[in-house]
Amino acid sequence: MNVPRHWRETPERYRMEAAKCRKCGKISFPARLICPACSNKVFDKTNLSGKGKLLTYTIIRTAPEGFEDIVPYAVGIVEMEEGVRVMGQITDCDLANLKTGDKLISKFRRMNEEGKTGLIMYSYKFVPDVGI
């Protein structure tokens, strides 16, 4: 990912900033220009709580470039408290015990880096919600 794109996506990656339609109240994450429910174009910013449950997941064993050193790792779709579904890496978990329906919470983590001298990219990941 190039630097300008990472910078543009900072609100959603750093704070899980979503858009709430001012007309129908539907929350879109990432933010959209037009509400998919009512076509309204006016939104308020809202941050997702970070809490959700795991709907489905897969274990990555052959990783794309930049992620080879962390295999095996889980990527899943999480249904957030606000109703939106978010795809993300699930970390700090025991892969053998991971199951759909697990309560997860988002954490701010390192996602990737452009080599040893380039930009470090931070984003949300999910971890088991064990109250710590």
Place this chain on the structure above:
Amino acid sequence: MVGIIGYGTQIPRYRIKVEEIAKVWGADAEALTQGLNLYEKSVPAPDEDCTTLSVGAAKNALARAGIDPALIGAVYVGSESHPYAVKPTGTIVSEALGICPYVHTADLEFSCKAGTEGMFIALHLVKTGVMKCALAIGADTSKGTPGDALEYSASAGAAAFIMGTENIVAELLDTHCYMTDTPDFWRRENARYPEHGGRFAGKPAYQKHVFGAVEAILEKTGMKPKDFDYLIFHQPNGKFPVQTAKQLGFTEAQYRYGLLTPTLGNTYSGSSPMGLAATLDEAGPDQLILLVSYGSGAGSDAFVFRTTKHLLKNRDMAPRVRKQLNEHLKYLEYGEYAKFRGKILKPE
């Protein structure tokens, strides 16, 4: 009246035992555990660093303070493991917390004292009325040379404190500092690991400065060791703070809540601030706390706090330190630990 209005910590889930490290280097594990009162340490995951730990700790502090992040006028991150040589940690943390853009940030470095440096500045900025609230964080993912004494203790963790004037949980009564140029520990530009003066790090460094700061603040405040309910010293291992506390006339009942090193390791800039957080987890209202940090190079910051009734109201809005320290743990073998800490070098 100025003081702490919210506090929080973050500790990685991974641990390595002293025996596991000693096994690799042929060292006497029992001598290390008994001699240094050190049994295991935290290890950051490959996707954790000073910035991510700072954000985690600060979110917990915000949960306890219950304030709009935009009220925070300054963010100071003290660490010796900032992920960039040039690019501030503070802006990333501020952006992630929703504090930007009307905020002053600075990255601080003073070995293990950088966390309390931020606390000192933040408290005094609020005290002088420059801003309503300020955030100070001590965070590190410190590294020790493989096989060196520091490898057994260098660990990871963060503590964050929001300073303010309303709904204070621990009121600041006084501060004092004690600094000299003492070369007991350093890391040069581009050096992968720090170097230290071995036994020189004890009496002329740690003890001299902690003693200096304690004696100075006791004289300034007119207080005696027995006046304090709780004591927190910097904890490079489990031996130095206990030994020094006893020499100064403090008792185990005063320091035991804040002593985390035996199972956490030395979180450097996070060390004494995390001890303060663990103490606030247990303290009642109207109790006196003495916090004294130590950073190689060298210096100590001393703070006297008095807890208030608000401490009990917001304490359970975020996880307590001992819960983070003792639950959801995963122990690593040395090979996994070496990979996590980037000690296995691959071709570029």
